[in-house]
Amino acid sequence: METNQELSIRLRAIGRIHTPYVDSAPYQPTDDERDEFWITLEPHYGEGLRELERFTYIYVLFYPHRVSGEAPLIVSPPWAGGRRQVGVFASRSPLRPNPIGLSVVRLKRIEGVTLYTSPLDAYDGTPVLDLKPYIAGLDDKSDANVGWVEGSEDAAHLAVHKRGIPHGGELT
Amino acid sequence: METNQELSIRLRAIGRIHTPYVDSAPYQPTDDERDEFWITLEPHYGEGLRELERFTYIYVLFYPHRVSGEAPLIVSPPWAGGRRQVGVFASRSPLRPNPIGLSVVRLKRIEGVTLYTSPLDAYDGTPVLDLKPYIAGLDDKSDANVGWVEGSEDAAHLAVHKRGIPHGGELT
Numbered sequence: 001m002e003t004n005q006e007l008s009i010r011l012r013a014i015g016r017i018h019t020p021y022v023d024s025a026p027y028q029p030t031d032d033e034r035d036e037f038w039i040t041l042e043p044h045y046g047e048g049l050r051e052l053e054r055f056t057y058i059y060v061l062f063y064p065h066r067v068s069g070e071a072p073l074i075v076s077p078p079w080a081g082g083r084r085q086v087g088v089f090a091s092r093s094p095l096r097p098n099p100i101g102l103s104v105v106r107l108k109r110i111e112g113v114t115l116y117t118s119p120l121d122a123y124d125g126t127p128v129l130d131l132k133p134y135i136a137g138l139d140d141k142s143d144a145n146v147g148w149v150e151g152s153e154d155a156a157h158l159a160v161h162k163r164g165i166p167h168g169g170e171l172t
Numbered sequence: 173m174e175t176n177q178e179l180s181i182r183l184r185a186i187g188r189i190h191t192p193y194v195d196s197a198p199y200q201p202t203d204d205e206r207d208e209f210w211i212t213l214e215p216h217y218g219e220g221l222r223e224l225e226r227f228t229y230i231y232v233l234f235y236p237h238r239v240s241g242e243a244p245l246i247v248s249p250p251w252a253g254g255r256r257q258v259g260v261f262a263s264r265s266p267l268r269p270n271p272i273g274l275s276v277v278r279l280k281r282i283e284g285v286t287l288y289t290s291p292l293d294a295y296d297g298t299p300v301l302d303l304k305p306y307i308a309g310l311d312d313k314s315d316a317n318v319g320w321v322e323g324s325e326d327a328a329h330l331a332v333h334k335r336g337i338p339h340g341g342e343l344t
Binding site: 049050054059061063073084140145146147 | 177186214261262269299301302304309310314
């Protein structure tokens with residue numbers, strides 16, 4: 001069923017994410033100090049980075065361009081070993097009604113229009129939609145929980161996510 | 173200058189944000205326990221909420237529909253009393269190259285397709301693009317900082333933001 005709520009927004013790639021993930025093959029980033037993850041902005045947007053480097057963490061909004069098709073409303077995330085059925089809005093699945101991915105990454109440094117970051121679980125070449133500062137006091141919630149993500153298997157999966165490692169053939 | 177990086181993504185409003193902010197007039201939400209902020213999804217997407225209620229916090233991605241025009245790359249956020257010039261990507265200004273707003277809110281409860289939340293600094297009727305779970309261990313960064321947001325004036329402004337109160341005629 002299609003709703004008539006289409007918005008006339010034109011999105012553009014303001015840059016690209018660069019990662020070692022060129023296909024679905026597993027890849028294990030072993031050393032967070034090595035520069036294996038970076039974002040390169042279109043030179044036109046370089047001025048928009050002023051003062052961003054002062055933040056420890058940033059939000060990266062991206063378009064998961066290698067995933068396509070109609071988004072199911074119920075998903076079986078690998079987080080739960082495929083055993084659990086949860087709503088797409090209770091998941092971080094890249095296949096969503098509006099294809100916008102979100103990651104919090106540590107900003108290591110900026111050189112020109114290149115931002116070096118901690119691991120990012122997106123395919124190499126993923127278009128970047130936006131960068132925003134992650135602001136202490138506004139975005140860090142010390143009383144957050146993990147919702148339905150429970151048990152040892154889920155916890156292990158979460159640890160993998162935290163390290164930005166793709167798994168299960170999909171970056172979900 | 174226009175870049176040729178346009179993406180052929182069709183975005184749709186999956187729902188609407190309801191707040192007491194119907195115009196730019198200041199409004200002071202006084203009691204977080206009162207239900208003054210909620211999100212209503214299109215009924216079609218209701219199934220996608222399954223298990224979301226188990227999370228304490230959620231991300232709300234929205235389209236700041238009352239802001240329009242070309243996004244400047246340098247902005248003077250009210251956070252800094254208009255004194256500071258920072259890049260748009262170092263700000264949370266709603267006027268951005270890709271018009272996607274992001275807020276972390278506490279999820280109080282879900283009734284049908286209505287999600288009651290803590291205060292949200294968006295105008296009443298703002299289209300919702302996505303909801304995602306905010307996951308402890310992945311999204312809460314205890315060593316995050318406030319970047320260029322410093323000094324007493326900025327700190328006061330941050331406190332206002334944390335309470336979801338609009339100010340200065342703009343929700344920035």
